[in-house]
Amino acid sequence: MTSLLRLLTGRPPAAPRTISRETVAIVLANGQRVEVLRVRDPRARRIKLSVDERGPRLTLPLRASEIAGQRFVIEHGDWLLAQLARAGTDAPGLQPHRTETLPLRGTEVPLRWQHARYLRIQTGEDAIEIAAPETVALKSLQRALRDFYEGQARADVGRWLPRYLPGLPRAPARLRYRVMSSQWGSLAPDGALSLDLSLVLAPPAAFEYVLVHELCHLIHADHSRAFWREVEQRCPQWRLQREYFRDSGRALKARLRKLIAADE
Structure with a gap:
């Protein structure tokens, strides 16, 4: 009316x-x-x-x-x-030439700063090495750190994935890393696999569990008993890893957002 x-x-x-x-x-x-x-x-x-x-x-x-x-x-x-x-939202953000450690694979890794003409982040023998101009822009540093973390995450998955592919009906169609609010991973109907970038800050066993979890959705799309049997066959300690995310997951996500100023 x-x-x-x-x-x-x-x-x-x-x-x-x-x-x-x-x-x-x-x-x-x-x-x-x-x-x-x-x-x-x-x-x-x-x-x-x-x-x-x-x-x-x-x-x-x-x-x-x-x-x-x-x-x-x-x-x-x-x-x-x-x-x-x-x-963990009170964790410090990234400060050029001042931050002393960065989280990676469940530990705090020392930082080694160097003055250089061009920005570069790489792993050394006992530290993460950051070469950067003295007046490097914080946004540029945050983008470089995000790229560094994604490279480390891809290296980890690249080591684990070949072990699981023979037992799957098909390989993931593609793989991408995102900053997720609540999820740790997702599998699209077309087989595209997304993983939360903050997983690379977690202990490797926890990260690998999430990968296994999502890969098992290629076999069972639901969370049925048959699905969890597939997970347990590949990751017997999955309950322990799930508990880790319940206890520390929010702090992990918050730490990554603070470091790379994510707004996704």
Whole structure:
């Protein structure tokens, strides 16, 4: 009826209500300052505070005031700090010529900085070597680090994959690395395999488990008992690796995002 009335009277339709986002700083009861992504969502029915690898997020309905949202964050300050510590979002970012270690394959690897004309990141015998201009742009360094991590991930999968291919109905159609929010891997209907780039920061056994998990979806597309039997045949300690991701997964994803400033 409303649409018909607008048609007859010539009134333009109401402008759609869109989601707005902005980052605000909120001082908690203990005096600590926390940056929160404040999202005003017309679909929201109540104020909600959540934390993921991107950091804290405060969702407000259209009718909620900014002051009410701020009070909500302060009231839940203890919970928020505990979640931030668990998620690892307070980890330091990449600082040119200052960062001392980088995570790789479950350990903190020392960094060896060198002044050079061109930017280059590679592994040495006992350290990750970064050759960079003295005034290297942070964005350039972050892109180079992402490329370095992807190269390391491809090298790991390149060692593991040939071992599993003979027992599969077909090989993955293609392989790509992405920065994923919640998943660790996915297999598309066409056989394209995607893996979370932060897996290269995890212990190799955990990374390999995710690869096995996704490869077994080439045999069974679901998570049936038959699927888990295929996983266990190839990775007997898969439960241990799954527990690792439940305990440390969010911090792992957050660490990668902080280092390469991922916005996917």
